[in-house]
Amino acid sequence: MDAPAVSQQRVTELLTRWSQGDDGALAELTPLVYEEL
Numbered sequence: 001m002d003a004p005a006v007s008q009q010r011v012t013e014l015l016t017r018w019s020q021g022d023d024g025a026l027a028e029l030t031p032l033v034y035e036e037l
Contacts (some may be wrong), residue, residue: 006032 011033017025 005035 011029014025014029014032018029
């Protein structure tokens with residue numbers, strides 16, 4: 001199985017920023033995780 005293109009740490013960082021009200025983090029996160037779906 002291949003390693004994920006996006007690190008879990010990066011996803012966690014973006015989710016944390018988004019939960020703190022940073023809408024830009026969601027815009028950055030969406031295409032990153034969409035690639036993995």
